[in-house]
Amino acid sequence: MKTPGRTTAGPPPAPDSGRRGKRVLLAVYRLGLLAAAFFALHFTTVRREAGKDAALDERALAVVKSYLPAAVSLGPPEGDDRVSAVLDARGEPVGWAAQTFPEARPVTGYAGPSNLLVVFDLARRVAGVTLLGSADTSGHVAKVVKDPDFLSQWNGRPQASLGAAGEPRIVSGASLTSEAMARGLAARFGAAGMDQWFPGEVPLETLREWFPGAASLAGTRVLAADGGMLGTLLRSSRMGVSVRGFQGASDVLLALDAEGRKIVGAAMQGSRDNEPYITDVRDSLLYDQPFAGMTVDDALALESGTAVLVSGASRTAESVEETVKEMLRRHFAPPPVEPPLLGPRDGVALAWIAAGLVVGLGPWRGRKRVRTTFAVISVAAGGLWLGLMTGQDQWIKWSMRGSAAGTALPLLALTAAALLIPAAFGKNVYCAHVCPHGAAQQLLGHLRKRRFALPPKLHRALGGLPWLTLGLLWLLAFLGLGFPFADAEPFEVWSTGFVALLPVVIFAGGLIAAVFLPQAYCHYGCPTGAVLKFLASSPGRWTRRDGIAGAVVALAWLAPFWP
Ligand code: SF4
Numbered sequence: 001m002k003t004p005g006r007t008t009a010g011p012p013p014a015p016d017s018g019r020r021g022k023r024v025l026l027a028v029y030r031l032g033l034l035a036a037a038f039f040a041l042h043f044t045t046v047r048r049e050a051g052k053d054a055a056l057d058e059r060a061l062a063v064v065k066s067y068l069p070a071a072v073s074l075g076p077p078e079g080d081d082r083v084s085a086v087l088d089a090r091g092e093p094v095g096w097a098a099q100t101f102p103e104a105r106p107v108t109g110y111a112g113p114s115n116l117l118v119v120f121d122l123a124r125r126v127a128g129v130t131l132l133g134s135a136d137t138s139g140h141v142a143k144v145v146k147d148p149d150f151l152s153q154w155n156g157r158p159q160a161s162l163g164a165a166g167e168p169r170i171v172s173g174a175s176l177t178s179e180a181m182a183r184g185l186a187a188r189f190g191a192a193g194m195d196q197w198f199p200g201e202v203p204l205e206t207l208r209e210w211f212p213g214a215a216s217l218a219g220t221r222v223l224a225a226d227g228g229m230l231g232t233l234l235r236s237s238r239m240g241v242s243v244r245g246f247q248g249a250s251d252v253l254l255a256l257d258a259e260g261r262k263i264v265g266a267a268m269q270g271s272r273d274n275e276p277y278i279t280d281v282r283d284s285l286l287y288d289q290p291f292a293g294m295t296v297d298d299a300l301a302l303e304s305g306t307a308v309l310v311s312g313a314s315r316t317a318e319s320v321e322e323t324v325k326e327m328l329r330r331h332f333a334p335p336p337v338e339p340p341l342l343g344p345r346d347g348v349a350l351a352w353i354a355a356g357l358v359v360g361l362g363p364w365r366g367r368k369r370v371r372t373t374f375a376v377i378s379v380a381a382g383g384l385w386l387g388l389m390t391g392q393d394q395w396i397k398w399s400m401r402g403s404a405a406g407t408a409l410p411l412l413a414l415t416a417a418a419l420l421i422p423a424a425f426g427k428n429v430y431c432a433h434v435c436p437h438g439a440a441q442q443l444l445g446h447l448r449k450r451r452f453a454l455p456p457k458l459h460r461a462l463g464g465l466p467w468l469t470l471g472l473l474w475l476l477a478f479l480g481l482g483f484p485f486a487d488a489e490p491f492e493v494w495s496t497g498f499v500a501l502l503p504v505v506i507f508a509g510g511l512i513a514a515v516f517l518p519q520a521y522c523h524y525g526c527p528t529g530a531v532l533k534f535l536a537s538s539p540g541r542w543t544r545r546d547g548i549a550g551a552v553v554a555l556a557w558l559a560p561f562w563p
Contacts, residue, residue, distance in 0.1 A: 023540035027423040030535050030546070033553050034419065038395075040556040041477055042402035048480050060097065060117055060132065067119040067127040068095045081189070083120070083159070096120040096159075099132055104184025106195035109136040109177035110248070116151075116185055124159040128152070129185070140174035147171045150178055154185070163190030176248050176272055198237040198251035198270040207233065210255040210264045220331075222255070231264060232256040234327045241326045245319035248272025250281075252323045254291070263299055266291045266324060277313035281320055284310045291324060300328055342409065349388055349410035352381050353417055353434065360429030361421070372446070375439035383436025387495025390415040390430075391528045392470070393486035396477045418532060426539030428532050431522060437490055437507075438522055438529075441514035452516050462524040470527035471552075478556065489528065490521070 064071045068086050071094060075085035086095040101115040112135025119127045129151045134141045144150055153169045154162065168182035187194035207214040207222055210233075215225040222230045234254040236242070242249040250271035255264040266289075268282040284290065290307040291299060299307075302325060308317035342350075356374065364370045382388050388410055395415075398404040404412060418430035431438050445451065454462065469488060476483045486492040487500050490507035498504045510521030522529050534545055 019540055023426075026540055026542065026546070027535075030549075031419065031423050033549050034531070034535075036553045037474070037556055038399040039402070040553065041396070041399040041474070044478055044556075045400040045480065046402070060099065063117055063130045063132070064095070064097050064119050066130075068121070070094045081159070086119070093122065095122055095127060096124060098188065100181075100184045100188040103187040104181075104194075107180050107184040107187055108195075109134075109180035110140055110244075112136050114141070114177070114181045114184060116181060116188075118154070118162070118185065118188075120159055126154045126157050126159070126162075129154050131181070134177070134181075136177045136180070140177040143174040144171045144178045144181065147178075150181075159189065162186065162188075165191045165194065175274070197272055202233065202235065202253060202269065206253065206267065206269075207255075209267075229258055231258050232260055232331075234331055235269065236323050236327055237270075239327055239330055241323055241330065243319045243322040243326065245271075245273040245316035246277055246313075247274045250278070250316070250320060250323065252320055252327070254324055254327055256296070261296055263291045263294045263296070265289060266320075268320065271316075273316050273319070277310075277316035280310045280313040281308060281316045284308055284317070285320070296328055296332065300325055345386065346408065346410050348381065349386050350413060352377065352386070352388075353410065353414050356434035357417060357421065357429055360427060360433040361425065365433075371433070372443070374433055375442045378434060378436045378439035379443065382434065383440065383494045386410070388414060389436060389491040389494060390418050391486075391489045391491045392473050393489065393492070395528075396473065396485050400477065418528075419535065422532050422536030426536050428529075428536040431529050431532055435529075436494060437510070437526075438519065440511060441519050441521060444511055444514045445518050447515050451518055454517065459523075465524050466527050466530035469525070470530050473527060474556075489526070 061071065061074055064074065064086055070088040071086045072089045073087045073091075074097060075087055075093075077084050077098070081098070083096045083098040085093045086097050088094045097117060097119045099115055099117050101113075104115060105113045107113055114134035114136055115132045117130045117132045119129070121127045131141070131145055131151070150169060150171050163186060165183060165186040168179065168186075170182070171178035183191075183194040193199050202217060204214065204216075207217060211222045211230040213224045214222050214230055216223045217233060220232050220234055222233050224230050232255070234256070235251065236249075236254075237251040241252075248271065250273055251269040253267045253269050255266070256262065257264055266285050268278070268285055271278040271282075285308065288309075290309070294307075302321060304318050304321060305314060307321050307324075310317045356378065359365060359370060359374045390411065394404075394407070394411070398407070404415075414430075414434070417434070421430065422428045433439075453459070473483070473485055473488055477485070484500070487502040488506075490503050490510055492500070493503050493507040506521070506525065510525060513520035517523075534549065537543065537545065
């Protein structure tokens with residue numbers, strides 16, 4: 001505040017409120033940069049993953065050439081339908097091509113999804129369809145590929161018609177695989193619900209066979225017109241129960257009485273198994289009523305092959321018995337016990353973090369004895385017992401995922417404290433008091449009275465190493481190169497022990513160096529410390545680093561357009 005009557009040589013000092021405002025603005029700017037970098041990496045990752053699914057490779061080009069001999073290259077997927085142009089030697093389009101992934105990925109046959117390549121002529125009519133890859137059972141896939149009429153069934157059809165699933169030709173003996181391929185192709189061109197093999201609701205007439213007064217079905221509850229509960233209807237496909245019979249699973253309905261103790265009846269709503277087994281077993285459920293009147297306990301104790309008796313369709317019949325038992329097991333399973341929000345270990349971790357903040361921000365922060373005592377606590381509790389440290393591995397993974405959801409509360413609290421306190425108070429409390437690796441270096445520094453200091457030039461040059469490491473790690477992440485980021489810092493060693501070589505070398509090297517050079521790793525190696533130092537530096541004052549960091553983050557936002 002300006003003192004009245006006092007003369008000053010320079011400009012008058014900014015009033016307190018102005019200084020505070022600048023400080024807040026700069027803190028928001030610096031944290032905003034971190035958030036911007038976080039989301040830049042997230043969007044780049046999302047875009048790259050989508051591109052991986054859509055881009056066609058050299059193998060696809062070889063296939064395309066068999067239909068369009070003038071093809072020389074493939075353009076990137078374009079337009080709303082993400083179809084790639086097929087280009088000739090002059091770069092002129094001679095046709096179009098698209099693979100059925102990623103839309104076909106959720107559509108599984110016997111064991112997995114299949115990816116087809118669809119090649120179109122210039123008029124966007126199908127010139128040919130080829131299998132690019134399949135995670136389904138190889139015997140069934142081979143049968144489909146050998147069938148000359150299966151993959152050629154789409155030839156000549158306009159692209160606009162492929163989104164209608166219709167009644168595709170199915171390969172006998174590989175019906176699930178071929179049907180999944182056809183469904184996947186329809187899904188790729190716009191058909192909805194292709195991964196749902198048993199769509200549709202249970203008709204009211206079916207319900208009334210077991211509950212004549214049924215008026216509606218609310219979840220699994222069968223209700224009368226006045227809202228009274230008549231019983232329970234379980235449906236295997238909606239419970240995720242999928243027991244394979246001879247060729248596939250069936251959609252089984254199971255009706256329980258109002259008390260939920262007895263089975264009223266069972267039926268087959270749909271099936272991916274083979275005829276005539278399906279019809280035989282369906283008829284047996286309808287006319288023999290093998291489960292009707294059975295108690296839940298008796299049904300659960302059933303021996304396989306003793307309830308649904310259909311000669312010649314035993315595998316399908318047994319799969320229905322197993323399905324019924326599994327449905328009952330899941331329906332009557334006790335609800336999972338929610339683990340307590342905070343266990344004792346989490347409580348200790350939060351107490352340690354809070355104590356670190358008190359020590360770092362309170363009036364005792366300058367006292368050597370307090371500092372040393374808390375360093376011992378950080379090494380013992382935070383490091384050796386909890387193995388709790390924040391670092392680039394978590395930051396990069398959270399950023400790629402676009403969320404830190406599912407992370408344990410102590411780690412979230414530790415990271416929040418590490419980032420927010422320096423920005424808000426200009427004090428790097430995490431590095432000064434909390435980080436167990438920093439604390440270990442501090443304690444090791446007490447082992448020798450005489451410590452070295454690097455010549456100023458070397459100190460300045462090596463001081464750039466943490467920034468270099470930081471830049472390199474994030475560049476690798478932006479480029480999508482699968483580097484184990486945890487290996488670039490020593491923190492993982494505290495929780496997992498001596499597993500990977502590189503972090504062990506950084507861990508041991510940093511601690512040994514700290515005996516001779518104060519906080520050697522912190523000064524000359526730690527990328528996480530570099531970020532925290534940046535947040536805490538010159539509060540309220542714009543520095544060259546703020547400008548550089550802003551430019552780097554702006555560049556990161558252009559990453560999706562990097563070649
Ligand atoms: S610089 Fe790195 S190792 Fe040192 S205290 Fe900070 S986070 Fe821990």
